[in-house]
Amino acid sequence: MTETLRFTLNGKPVSIELDSSRMLLWVLRYDLGLTGTKYGCGEGLCGACTVIVDGKAERSCVLEMKAVAGKTVTTIEGLAKNGELHPLQKAFVEHDSLQCGYCTPGMIMNAYGLLLENPHPSRSEIIGHMDGNLCRCGAHQRIVQAIESAAKQAEGGTR
């Protein structure tokens, strides 16, 4: 059933008419044109589609739009501010924490969700939080290093 739904996306208000049982991933990618959030498995098993909803990392491929109404959503496109990369993005670049790069937006958003909740996570907390995000190229070691490095910066890298 089509209804009008409002939420905040990357700092801007969005009003959209749609079937609210649709998943956020597809709405982001195809209705709103933000393709940085990736499809990997469609069942919340790989983390490629991770976004932040009201301060928490969520799998957008299994998140119905009705659960997003009135909330604040941040995607990978909304992380850099005024043209400056977020400390996590910078750390991923500086540690070469990616290869094919397809899982990268989900990795960064999931790590961002961790730092929002826990600005100074231990290595084992990082690994525990990231465990459901899959990378096939095997950049894991450097992803952990990048998150550790971003977390060491002021305010846990969350700004």
Next chain:
Amino acid sequence: MKPEYAGQASVYEDHLKLDFSEVTPAGSSLALDRRRFLQLLGGGIIVSFTVPGSLEAQEGERRRGFGQQLPQDFNAFLRIGEDGRVSAFTGKVEYGQGIITSMPQILAEELDVALDSVDMVMGDTDLCPWDMGTFGTMSTRIFGPALRAAAAEARVVLIELAAEQLQAPKERLKTRAGAVYDEAGQKRLSYAELAKGQKILRHVKGVAPKAQPEDTLIGKSVLRKDAAAKVTGQAKYSGDIKVPGLLHARILRPPVHGAKLIHADTSGARAIEGVQIIEEGDLIAVLHPLPDVAERALAKIQAQFDRPAPSVDDKTIFDHLLKVAPQGQTVAQGGNLDEGRKAARHLLDETYLNSYVSHAPIETHSALARIDGNKLTLWASTQTPFALKEAAASLLGFPAQNVRVITPFIGGAFGGKSNNQQAMEAVKLAKLAGKPVQVVWTRAEEFFYDTFRPAAIVKIQAGTNEEGLITFWDYGVYWAGERGAPQFYNIPNHRTVSYGSGWGSTPGSHPFATGPWRAPGNNTNTYARESQIDMLAEKAGMDPVEFRLKNLTDVRMLRVLRAAAEKFGWSPAKAPSKRGFGVACGTDAGAYVAHMAEVAVDKNTGNIVVKRVVCVQEMGLCVNPEGARLQLEGGITMGLGYALSEEVRFNGGEILHSNFDTYAIPHFSWLPQIETVILDAKDSPFQGGGEPPIICMGAVIANAVFDATGARLLQLPMTPERVKEALFKPRS
């Protein structure tokens, strides 16, 4: 036309202005002449070159009438534009291996320009000369030296031009920072000034590369050039491309391989607004402007299939494959096996099994096809854009030059994106629908249509004498292929036979498609060989590293093995020492690797924890050490999967996995402490880098498990069940 993707925006914006497809009249496969080629490319200095071994294949393609528009006597070129920027045009593609960074390093060094003034134009069949595909760790090894020679040639051209304009002898001129200098006359001409108004086309004649200065860029660690695009979500993959009027396709799939469609009722799907149904023979697809709506409509189709009775499953497959194996090909032999057997004090006869393994890239197969009149543009995640171009042209009955394949970033490939099935589906549907169509496989489709690494069997008979020297080696590999099969130990009497190809399948062999998987064949062969070597060491009563050193004379292998022992801190002990230490070594793509690992085994659960892995690689002259280390870490991490958990479960043509919950690839929590060393080999040619570090992972863990527990795992993956079974099996 404005490009619809911005994968490497700054690079493509410029080059997309060149539309080669407008040049040749439809129906003609004539190559462009050089004059016309230069006009199209704009001004500047162009040096064309040939990548060794690939022009023969290109010639074959031309004879079959699939020639394309660019001149055909070379298969890559570089251009110094009138703005002084340097571009390399190649059919190679980037799927994470990092040539988008390392190739510009080679160019920048040889041409004395800043790294950020070099662009790569990759995998676009209109802009790049023909290339057979990106696989086999060939990019740096084969393409690198050719690119370097072309850059050397371009530098000569620049100096010649400068000598003329500055009225100075060539010998006096030097290149630095994108300019030619006449130090005596205190004059300077930038490459932009030199290239301005020029239309020079040279083919490489074989100028020697310049001597490498102390601060050479080749061998210096450089961060990935594509990182900024990838961390901001701006990097475009095939599924991210959009064109006006685009429809997303979801295709009705059979439940098992070999099933035949009997009947389908599409009325439920048709009732959904905006849905277009395509029915053409066995092909039934739902099209809609939104992929999730197409998915919901597909679920409403009621279909009946005739399922073939399953013949083999994941347990009976090995007997089946042995039964149907073709005649063997001897790939290496020497000495006399009978004499070797007679000289042996200890004999060892073992059989090793490997399961089917999935590629499982996180980006599923994706493609977008758009037909405009008699032209096709195709964006696809593919390792073989030129093969796809040919296949798509033949499907539509278009002349090949009317087909353009564009390869955006690829989200992982590992050998699994060479078949192009998804792209051909997009082409067929775009034709039938009369609209542009995007096909992005679901994870279930990805697991179903993957060209799996073939299940394989290795049988080895070998023996040692009193002194711990291997006297004979009789090796047979079934279905993995010969890569990595010939052994490199100093064994006087040996034979290596390969039964069945490593990919493709002959009818009646594999129940589904198989294909190359990162270092194809070598994971299987190295696992078997290095396990056998460890068992021989045990029989000889020797430490496994000492035993290897005693049986090796190959200096490159001795060097990596010693370096690994030093880095790891290996102290000699006869296995099982209870320490959980393992060693394995191998060769691949011209590189030498040695791995050492430490594991802990929970005897109650059978669970293996890999605590530490050391990998030493000698890969000749290494262009970007940090980029190469990233490949080593990637190989080690990915290799944990085929060693510990990855196994395609199936019953006949039914694949029993549709997602990552039942097919487990490595997770963060599996991560061992990884230490990598790249040995200095500056005076050697470039060798492979991305595939060698994965080949030892099965054996190094199996050997460490033996050292920890005394249990020998003869089948990969080493699942907890198999570990427990091995622990309780009485030792012979």
